Amino acid sequence: MEQVTFTINEDQHLERIDKLLSAMDEDWSRSQVQQWIKDNFVKVNGEPIKGNYKCKTGDEIVLTIPDPxxxxxxxxxxxxxxxxxxxxxxxxxxxxxxxxxxxxxxxxxxxxxxxxxxxxxxxxxxxxxxxxxxxxxxxxxxxxxxxxxxxxxxxxxxxxxxEKTVTRRYKAIVHGVIPHDKGTIDAPIGRDEKDRQSMTVTEKNSKDAVTHFQVIERYKDFTFVECQLETGRTHQIRVHMKYIGYPLAGDPKYGPKKTIDLNGQALHAGILGFDHPRTGDYLEFEAPLPKEFEDVLDWLRKRS
Missing domain, CATH: 3.30.2350.10 (Pseudouridine synthase)
Incomplete structure (x- = not known):
């Protein structure tokens, strides 16, 4: 069994415990979290609680994740x-x-x-x-x-x-106008101790993370970029772009509240390349941007 411990911060004050926990990991559905609560796998300040418990600033939450x-x-x-x-x-x-x-x-x-x-x-x-x-x-x-x-x-x-030999290139729309044409973000990523729902750049309990980016197009207050992963940490591009001050558009977790409405971050894994496991031949594939992504780019071009 894995155990996760964290303390409720001011932004999480009065949030329902089941809603908060289900947002920590996309693999945890709300119904699954509610079952964990019923089975006493979730404790607040050392005591079991009900699924509708509203968290208070300073509460210590201990979640024991049962073996699947x-x-x-x-x-x-x-x-x-x-x-x-x-x-x-x-x-x-x-x-x-x-x-x-x-x-x-x-x-x-x-x-x-x-x-x-x-x-x-x-x-x-x-x-x-x-x-x-x-x-x-x-x-x-x-x-x-x-x-x-x-x-x-x-x-x-x-x-x-x-061995970092897989090619993984993503297209993304970020807030702000990036002045330089390209760059590299080399900053370790780990769980945010103040908000266990999120990852962050931190030296504590982190893993090395490297993202290369290049500007494709600039708009009035957004930038269209290509990011290439050297490592593959959870939410890496989303965390790294926020870290340098250019969070992804539409990102409900790491971006600003007022953003492009895409029902999620403007991020597309467009190019993937690797050596074939049997023949050793290098294979590379490219998937075009989804229509809703292209529509946002067209809108940004028109308003700029």
Whole structure:
């Protein structure tokens, strides 16, 4: 079992405990959090509480996350946007709004559910809840993912991620006008101790994180950029761009409250490249921007 401890800050004062906890991780549905509360896995100041408890500044929250039970993942027919597939690997373009893999309390409608219906041969290294999943992108980020169809391919792709040889380039719209044409953000990322719902740049309990960015186009008060990941930390681009003062447009967690309404951050994993795990040949794929992303760019150009 994993244990998470944090203290309620002023911004979280009077927020319902079940709503607050379910926002900490996209894998935790509100119904799952409510069940944890019923099972006394959540304590406030050392005491069990009810799901409608309203947090108070200074409350100490201790969440004990039970070990996940094996899930019987249901295959679901979906119109997946497959860019490449052979006996070892598959590349898919995930739409905005889709969760990558199931979790307790959230077992349907994910990319993995669709993959299970599309092909029966997925690697089992990441267990029954994440078959074939080598890396993931956030629910509201669109774009390309590589999927392993056997364990040997999975190990090869993971090693390439560790060795930083995988090409991962994202398109993003950020607040503010970046004056320089390109740059590198080298700043470690870890859990925000003041807000356990978020990641932040910190030296404490963090991992190295490096993001390269290049300006594509500037507007009146926004900038269109391409970001290339050298590492793959949780929310890396979102955290790094906020850190240098240019948070992503539409980002409900790291961006300003008054922003472009995209139902999520303006971020698209557009280019993915890697060495084929069997042949060693370098493969690279590019997915165009979603229509809603292009519509925002057109609007920014017109108003500028």
């Amino acid at each position: 039970e094996p899930l019987d993942i249901e295959a679901e027919q979906m119109n997946l946007d497959i860019y490449y597939e052979d006996g070892d690997v598959l590349v898919v373009n995930k739409p905005r709004g889709m969760v990558v893999h199931p979790a307790p309390g959230h077992v349907t409608g994910t990319l993995v559910n669709g993959l299970m219906a599309h092909c029966k041969d997925l690697s089992g290294i990441n267990g029954v809840m994440r078959p074939g999943i080598v890396h993931r992108i956030d629910k509201d980020t669109s774009g390309l993912l590589m999927v392993a169809k056997n364990d040997k391919a999975h190990e090869s792709l993971v090693n390439q991620l560790v």
